[in-house]
Amino acid sequence: MFDERVNRVLKKMEERGLEQMLISDPNSIFYLTGRWILPNERLLALYLNRNGGHKLFVNRLFKVDGEIGIEKVWFSDTDPGCEIIASFTDHDKPLGIDKKMAARFLLELMELGAGSSYKNGSECVDSARRVKDEDEKAKMIRASQVNDQAMARFRGLIREGVTEMEVAAGMNAIYKELGTQGASFGPIVSFGANAAEGHHKPDGTVLKPGDCVLFDVGCKLDDYCSDMTRTFFYQTVNDRQREVYEVVKRANLAAQAAMKPGMRFCDIDKVARDVITEAGYGPYFTHRLGHCIGIEVHDAGDVSATNKDVVEEGMIFSCEPGVYLPGEFGVRIEDLMLITRDGAVSLNKDSKELEILS
Ligand SMILES: [Mn+2]
Structure with a gap:
């Protein structure tokens, strides 16, 4: 993790009243972690929370070797990926979502009540990348x-x-x-x-x-x-x-x-x-x-x-x-x-x- 970049994203989240967000764009995940993970149709998400406890949810099929400064939560093709994510998010707070998250994952997270509401959080990371x-x-x-x-x-x-x-x-x-x-x-x-x-x-x-x-x-x-x-x-x-x-x-x-x-x-x-x-x-x-x-x-x-x-x-x-x-x-x-x-x-x-x- 590039701490300075993560901190800039966390600051943008604070400015927008977001405590937690999910980032699914592989370009943004590369920007923040220095690792390319290209999941194609599979679920990949980086969870940021202003109180800490950031996590990377990643399918076992992808190699993310070594310590990358963030806890990795692994799952397989047959695991319920969105349920795993929803077991870590704060259901009583709005959840930021970036613009690249596939609708099928977002809809499932919404059905699971992963957040109290869902906000477009793209600008938090896009403005940092800019x-x-x-x-x-x-x-x-x-x-x-x-x-x-x-x-x-x-x-x-x-x-x-x-x-x-x-x-x-x-x-x-x-x-x-x-x-x-x-x-x-x-x-x-x-x-x-x-x-x-x-x-x-x-x-x-x-x-x-x-x-x-x-x-x-x-x-x-x-x-x-x-x-x-x-x-x-x-x-x-x-x-x-x-x-x-x-x-x-x-x-x-x-x-x-x-x-x-x-x-x-x-x-x-x-x-x-x-x-x-x-x-x-x-x-x-x-x-x-x-x-x-x-x-x-x-x-x-x-x-x-x-x-x-x-x-x-x-x-x-x-x-x-x-x-x-x-x-x-x-x-x-x-x-x-x-x-x-x-x-x-x-x-x-x-x-x-x-x-x-x-
Ligand atoms: Mn041009």
């Missing part, structure tokens, strides 16, 4: 450094007649050569009109001169994710592509320059959106500006018009404005940003100058 500690910052910085190295090499995969699928295969090979745990998602590479789809899946599309080439890529390293997007042009670029590129770049840079602790996520989104709207492309920026990231590519929390939460030092999230012209092309430029004491730094150093690949 602010990175020094160890996490170092891992996130390293994952993005390696992602920059990968992006430098991805340019070299672009050649006449290549398909998106061939480039994607090359990208996965590069991530392997760089010693990562592999791509953290996708990876996405889209040519021309395909780049106007936000999450295009690489297919047999053949590259042709004048296409944009959009790479949205990330790797996992030391269990932490990176994520960045660069958009290039193949052999030639026309005036409209150049204009859109420069607008998106300005939006990316303006939002990054504005970021600082105390600002609301929605205000950061607005800075980028205003640049794009003023240039006349507002309707074509069809998604939120960014998302939090860490153990998962999309950690809870986003940089969007509806998120009024305040940004804090130590948070890491993406800044990824885009303009998508259906049937024509799309441009997205994405960096991961670390909020510092008085501003923000980009974890990605790869150039954002308009680049024509040949």
Whole structure:
């Protein structure tokens, strides 16, 4: 158990009037214990109580070797897992539940009366995960450094007649050569009109001169994710592509320059959106500006018009404005940003100058 992280979660529980909670998200359990336990459809839960007596309920099928600083309660496939959990919870107090607990387990716990009521306790752990500690910052910085190295090499995969699928295969090979745990998602590479789809899946599309080439890529390293997007042009670029590129770049840079602790996520989104709207492309920026990231590519929390939460030092999230012209092309430029004491730094150093690949 990482005591400091557990204590932060317990403090968030106190702020929300929760004395006890069950955490079932394997990512959150990894965050708190340093152990990966992937139960698939089986029951797994970490029970936290502000008065102590934390417990990890885990099926015997999973290896959790050695002392991990928390009592393990083992059960087998034929044991009544929820009944075992309910024999330890305080039935007279509200029970916090995280958003990943399967409904079938929660419904059974409710029938058993495991708590006096049931509250969504996800934010207690999600908000702790959102602010990175020094160890996490170092891992996130390293994952993005390696992602920059990968992006430098991805340019070299672009050649006449290549398909998106061939480039994607090359990208996965590069991530392997760089010693990562592999791509953290996708990876996405889209040519021309395909780049106007936000999450295009690489297919047999053949590259042709004048296409944009959009790479949205990330790797996992030391269990932490990176994520960045660069958009290039193949052999030639026309005036409209150049204009859109420069607008998106300005939006990316303006939002990054504005970021600082105390600002609301929605205000950061607005800075980028205003640049794009003023240039006349507002309707074509069809998604939120960014998302939090860490153990998962999309950690809870986003940089969007509806998120009024305040940004804090130590948070890491993406800044990824885009303009998508259906049937024509799309441009997205994405960096991961670390909020510092008085501003923000980009974890990605790869150039954002308009680049024509040949
Ligand atoms: Mn992203």
